[in-house]
Amino acid sequence: MPGKIKQIAVYGKGGIGKSTTTSNISAALSKLGFKVMQFGCDPKSDSTNTLRGGQYIPTVLDTLREKTNVKATDVIFEGYNGIYCVEAGGPSPGVGCAGRGIITAVELFKQQKAFEKLDLDYVIYDVLGDVVCGGFAVPIREGIAEHVFTVSSADFMAIYAANNLFKGIAKYSHSGGALLGGIIANSINQPYAKHIVDDFAEKTKTKIMQYVPRSVTVTQSELQGKTTIEAAPDSEQAAVYMELADRIAKHEVSATPSPLEISELREWAASWANQLIALETGALTSQAQGI
Amino acid sequence: MNSINNSYIERPRYLCSLGGALSTLEALPETIPVMHCASGCAGSIAWAQNGGSALQVGGHCGGLTVPSSNVGERDVVFGGTDRLTEQLKNTLEIMEGRLYVIITGCVTEIIGDDIRAVAAEFESGDYAIVAANTGGFKGNSYLGYDIVLTSIVNQYVKKAASKKKKSVNILGIVPYMDVFWRGNLKGVRRLLEKLGLEVNTFFTDEDSLDGLKNSSEAELNIVLSDVYGHETAKAYEETHGVPYITATLPIGPTASAELLNAVCGALCLEADVDAIVGAENKRYYRCLELLSDTYNDIDLQKFAVIIGDVNYAVAVTRFLLDDFGWIPVLTQFTDVLDGERQEHIAGKLKAPAPLNGPKVVFDTNASEVVRYINELYPKRESDKYAETIAPAFVIGSSLDRAAALKIGAPHLSVSFPVSNRAVLSRGYTGFDGGLTLIEDLLSAAVAMR
Ligand SMILES: Nc1ncnc2c1ncn2[C@@H]1O[C@H](COP(=O)(O)OP(=O)(O)OP(=O)(O)O)[C@@H](O)[C@H]1O
Numbered sequence A: 001m002p003g004k005i006k007q008i009a010v011y012g013k014g015g016i017g018k019s020t021t022t023s024n025i026s027a028a029l030s031k032l033g034f035k036v037m038q039f040g041c042d043p044k045s046d047s048t049n050t051l052r053g054g055q056y057i058p059t060v061l062d063t064l065r066e067k068t069n070v071k072a073t074d075v076i077f078e079g080y081n082g083i084y085c086v087e088a089g090g091p092s093p094g095v096g097c098a099g100r101g102i103i104t105a106v107e108l109f110k111q112q113k114a115f116e117k118l119d120l121d122y123v124i125y126d127v128l129g130d131v132v133c134g135g136f137a138v139p140i141r142e143g144i145a146e147h148v149f150t151v152s153s154a155d156f157m158a159i160y161a162a163n164n165l166f167k168g169i170a171k172y173s174h175s176g177g178a179l180l181g182g183i184i185a186n187s188i189n190q191p192y193a194k195h196i197v198d199d200f201a202e203k204t205k206t207k208i209m210q211y212v213p214r215s216v217t218v219t220q221s222e223l224q225g226k227t228t229i230e231a232a233p234d235s236e237q238a239a240v241y242m243e244l245a246d247r248i249a250k251h252e253v254s255a256t257p258s259p260l261e262i263s264e265l266r267e268w269a270a271s272w273a274n275q276l277i278a279l280e281t282g283a284l285t286s287q288a289q290g291i
Numbered sequence B: 001m002n003s004i005n006n007s008y009i010e011r012p013r014y015l016c017s018l019g020g021a022l023s024t025l026e027a028l029p030e031t032i033p034v035m036h037c038a039s040g041c042a043g044s045i046a047w048a049q050n051g052g053s054a055l056q057v058g059g060h061c062g063g064l065t066v067p068s069s070n071v072g073e074r075d076v077v078f079g080g081t082d083r084l085t086e087q088l089k090n091t092l093e094i095m096e097g098r099l100y101v102i103i104t105g106c107v108t109e110i111i112g113d114d115i116r117a118v119a120a121e122f123e124s125g126d127y128a129i130v131a132a133n134t135g136g137f138k139g140n141s142y143l144g145y146d147i148v149l150t151s152i153v154n155q156y157v158k159k160a161a162s163k164k165k166k167s168v169n170i171l172g173i174v175p176y177m178d179v180f181w182r183g184n185l186k187g188v189r190r191l192l193e194k195l196g197l198e199v200n201t202f203f204t205d206e207d208s209l210d211g212l213k214n215s216s217e218a219e220l221n222i223v224l225s226d227v228y229g230h231e232t233a234k235a236y237e238e239t240h241g242v243p244y245i246t247a248t249l250p251i252g253p254t255a256s257a258e259l260l261n262a263v264c265g266a267l268c269l270e271a272d273v274d275a276i277v278g279a280e281n282k283r284y285y286r287c288l289e290l291l292s293d294t295y296n297d298i299d300l301q302k303f304a305v306i307i308g309d310v311n312y313a314v315a316v317t318r319f320l321l322d323d324f325g326w327i328p329v330l331t332q333f334t335d336v337l338d339g340e341r342q343e344h345i346a347g348k349l350k351a352p353a354p355l356n357g358p359k360v361v362f363d364t365n366a367s368e369v370v371r372y373i374n375e376l377y378p379k380r381e382s383d384k385y386a387e388t389i390a391p392a393f394v395i396g397s398s399l400d401r402a403a404a405l406k407i408g409a410p411h412l413s414v415s416f417p418v419s420n421r422a423v424l425s426r427g428y429t430g431f432d433g434g435l436t437l438i439e440d441l442l443s444a445a446v447a448m449r
């Protein structure tokens, strides 16, 4: 019996690792036996590259540019382990309205009931980093994704972006929009980095889905045009992604986050800055490193 | 909760800035507007004009036959300049003109289409192309007039090698928003010609596109509005070094004489303004003489409520105070004006005791007018000895008919929208214009006899 399709959106600061993480989640979910579609919502249209051997696929909007009527099936391409790959695409940089492009592409799929027809278990939207206008918020509005995961490192700018996203989620939550599943902490190698994201999650009343270390395995896999799951299935990093996918599969209930006010966020960051200085001067070593 | 603020949105008294730009271009000779906007904009503008500009709408290359890129979703996503390029190419082929002006609507303005670049592609010696960012959300049609004229002044008007003595341009009378624009511009020209001036009004059948092209030769720009046309005048000043003065729309003898004196002063002319005014007054009052007996016999004296845009509200109130003798009790401005401007404009309506001038209100919702009247004439327990507003007369737009009916007063539409009159060449400016306005006012007052 086909169950309900679980639709997930991944947001986060530009370049933070959304596409890398999303592709690994898709790959891992497919290995767990789920039918997955990854939907890149980014005019760069590079979301699904590592699922397709490093190759770009024609985008929804490229196709729409050529002909007026586009069938969703024309723009779905199969990738690693049968994962359906879609790229929304967009106009050339500096012209038109990429946000409207995302809306157009997502609506096209919704109207044609493309997900239902494919009998999918998961649709994962990988949205470009700098959500600049309403169009890029479409996946988290009413009736599209239910769960949002945000990728963030322990850098202040990444956390700032995550906090902004939380504000957006809180806003749309009143009108049936997506809710927050949690934070995927990326590039967490130092103990203090873990403390920072943990603290932020606590302050904003959410949870950490996984701590993903920065790893050269990811880079090596990417250079082969592959996800870590595909290129190095037995690596420690792959295990991290498998565990993350498993948690996402088991994740049921998302919630409205409590974003910090900008002044609170600054104060919070400043208090961490002081602690990090103390850490550097040795005053806080043992405690901060959790020994 | 989400309560709509304590006011409500009334039927508007203007179009969007795109609408104002379009109607301005429709009035310019040998000019072809090219709209870069969603399909539907042109239609809405045409129907608004149809209902508001006293049956004047469209014309050659206007209304529903205006060239428009009619952008759709695809153009929004990928940028609409390709569609505009195609539209402009076709328009240049089919529509004969000397000046083509691209004007943008909200959609293309939001996505930031580079219309200047498109215009530049088509540069040619045979015609000129101007690009104006008029995106409808920028403001109302009066602003649209200013935006499009400013663009023309900066991009099209030739740099003058030298000034032409005794030549002036007229700004501030907005075609179609002032439904008497033709008549009013002509009235102003006749008036100023008495000073021996060459008067460039741009929009009438006596004007030409060359007049506009060479308009930087003018010695002076005369802006006949406290608000409209000021940006254009500033552009002339900055780009072409043409200074400007501001004056009230001259309706009737007093305002006309004031304008003659102001212009004479600004241009340091040697004309005998007193003699001109004397002769004109003689003509004016000889005409009016016919009326004086009946005026008293059948009691044509009225209390006036004036509701209108800034040009008419000031000019009509002043005319009643200074020349005609009706008593303005309430003047309501329906423009959106900031505090500083409100103060300045309210100051223009003062009069010496016992008249004192009307109560002045700034409120875009003119259906509030009855409330303001009630504030002026509070109802007492017994109405018998209470002061009431009678006999009254309402001068406003067609939207103010309801208020007039409510207070049992006759009514004349002069300010946009004017949907219950047909206007082609009629005008209220100058000495003669004052007589025309009196005719219209009194005709409405006796219409039910
Ligand atoms: N855990 C990690 N370990 C090593 N490298 C990583 C890791 N996560 C991301 N990267 C690298 O960081 C770079 C940026 O990642 P990615 O393209 O996934 O970011 P993004 O958030 O999708 O960016 P954009 O906002 O531009 O779409 C890539 O080269 C990727 O390989």
Ligand SMILES: [Mg+2]
Pocket: A018, A019, A020, A042, A046, A047, A126, A128, A129
């Ligand atoms: Mg990406």
